[in-house]
Amino acid sequence: MTEPEQSRPPLAVVILAAGKGTRMKSDLHKVLHPIAGRPMIEHLMASAAGLSPERTVVVAGHGREQLEAAMADRATIALQEPQLGTGHAVQQAEETLAGFDGDVLVLYGDVPFVSTRTMRAMIERLHATDEPGAVVLAFEPDDPLQYGRVIAMQGRILKMVEHKDATEEERASRLCNSGLLAARAQDLFALLARVGNDNAQGEYYLPDIVNLAIGDGRTCAVVVTDDPDEVAGINSRAELAAAEARWQEDRRERAMSEGATLVAPETVWFSWDTQIGRDVTIEPNVFFGPDVSVADGVTIRAFCHVEGARLEAGVEIGPYARLRPGSILEEKSKVGNFVEMKKTVLGPGAKANHLTYLGDAEVGAGANVGAGTITCNYDGYFKHKTQIGERAFIGSNSALIAPVRIGADAIVAAGSAVSRDVAAGELRLVRAEQLVKPGWADRFHDAMKKKKKAEKKA
Template identity: 80%
Template sequence: MIMAATDTPLALVVLAAGKGTRMKSDRHKVLHPIAGRPMIEHLLASANALGAERLVVIAGHGRDQLETALGGRATIAVQEPQLGTAHAVLQAREALADFAGDVLVLYADVPFVRTETMAAMLDRLHATDAPAVVVLGFEPDDALAYGRVVADEGRIAKMVEFKDASEAERATRLCNSGLLAARSDALFALLDRVGNDNAQGEYYLPDIVNIATADGATCAVVVTTNPDEVAGINSRAELAEAEARWQAVRRRQAMDDGATLIAPETVWFAWDTQIGRDVTIEPQVVFGPGVTVANDVVIHAFCHIEGATIASKVEVGPYARLRPGAVLEERSKIGNFVEMKKAVLGKGAKANHLTYLGDAEIGAGANIGAGTITCNYDGYFKHKTVIGERAFIGSNSALIAPVRIGADAIVAAGSAVSRDVADGELRLVRAEQLVKPGWADEFHDAMKKKKAEKKG
């Protein structure tokens, strides 16, 4: 946990009331995932590291989706109609009626603000000059239509929205991210005084700075050195750009931590992917959530891995799929076109080709032949297959669960096994081979004659 220098109680107010029309989606904008995690969850993970006592999410369109996603972790305050950002924050008043402390205002569609940046804002709020409001500013390469912060040595003289700014104010490079910190009593008192006499006819949150400044209070700006952390996401294109930025940082981190990425731009990590040292990842590998990879692992090209635990010295792929519950123990191997789901592959065990292992436990040193499948589903229930240590499963075998194959047992190729196989036993399940000499020749002759008669 990263704490600000102050021990003042903290509340988070997260704005998420926008309709997200540019996203053109039935899903709430802030629930769209980046690296397999909803964008609002990225933000909350960083903010919660500050040890906040209260979390209020301002909702409007899609409120039910937010309530479901947050699962009781936040108080939902509704902004209806949406009359601007100041009006939005005012909706948190009731939820924070008995709260005395600092309030940090965040935006759910600005998901990558670092904990350290938030802590810096709170520390500035408690500096000796006691600013009434602290704003997070940034200096982008292109200031576009962002609101401007007119400041001198970190003290704000004026905040202005782009549409209301003069040419001189628009020339200012310091922009407003929208994030701010204030003490709860001062915040709501200032919000009550915000008007809507502006180009949009809305109640702007930055106006509280101008009101406080007019009262003679100090307001301050903290400037992030990385404009990307305050980039908002309003469209599918911006979502893709945010994903690309996140992935670029994560790939670099993986390599800095000792992994080899043969073609880094083709590897896609999830938000919680854990990669050990001396791991080699070949091109076109995708990690879904819940993957842990130990040291000295090789993941070959074109693998999709989600919810899996991979021990040291394991080899995966190419073209393998590991689904949730897959556990590969030390020195085991999954080869091309092998799929695992809710299955454990024991130490040194191998499944080299064209195999499905679901709801299964495979013992150490077992060898699973090409084309083997565990028939785990009867149309109603899932059943388990247990394969003992050093067992050998011949190619193109079907293991019909629930079934147990003993240690050192051999299942002959092409067998459909529906009863347990004892330790050291050979199980051969095939229909008797029928041979009819000359039958094929007679068949071909008859068919050729028939085809010729049709042409005539």
């Protein structure tokens, strides 16, 4: 039995992120490297937020300034300098948590995909009737490698041991320590004060608090995740790529299970917050950046790049369309091949089928924007807006020089450069007068041929 969730004490989350991340070979802090367009530590914090922690502490070392900037006021930064092991790292949160009388969940910034469900299971086990001194999250990988071992029987830990300090018999155990741990704040910091560094690395290990608690006659418990990938750490670019691939595979499966068709799933890349409706068709080689929502019945053809855009029901885009932040395609509108949009609303049923740039614009319902049209929205200093009325027709190869307004049902003739407003129902034709010189081309060709022949003889 466990205590009801609503009666439990407050929770503090401590995220360890003090490692130098040397294997990443990057000036960017390791835990700020993105997966699906989101820093890995943000994935972890989002899962922890499901438990409504009262306090969040990030233990930093190298790159502290980057973490402070990234966390803003969402977490307190505690400094670990020098880095003397995981136990020493957690100790650096003690001052920040002074006076805190609740549970502490210790997580790792480079282990980003621990689920809220697993975190909750650890806290629930901490409040079981046997009142364990600590709860450890363990996993059973196919190859235990160099992981520390959890020696347990029927969910109760007998001993924790680092791989370097383990006997051959202990190494034969496949139950491995993920590093994640939950304990009451009072127990956690009292036990940490007793941890020594008499081990192969000369460091203060967090798992040693479990052995100390067991030595005191306390029960310590293990929770085993059924998904080893959930606790996979990321220490190199290759591991980052592998984590991205796993995340993308899971997201593609979810999209299809929720009613979307992915013609070539392995070529579609989602962002962490992409929203996809039902009966959506996504052709090969489509990339979604952050902040994209796709309503029901949308068709996204091959080789499209979509970021910061909203696609309403029945929209069609591509192939080779690029939608940049602020793009809104309203119901049944359409953009075709090599069309780029930025901060533009395309009204219901409006179309821009070929080779067009629409920036800082509003396009009314049913309007048709011809091939090669551009909105000239930037004068070198400021951005300006173009407004195209309902059912307006913009002829091919037109330049709309903002700020400019095209009225409803107006027609802009092909090849026009429009710099003044066009009234509703008006035809605007802006072209230079055609100059005709009969026979000029023939005379030009004859002269050039003679000149070329003379050069060859010379």
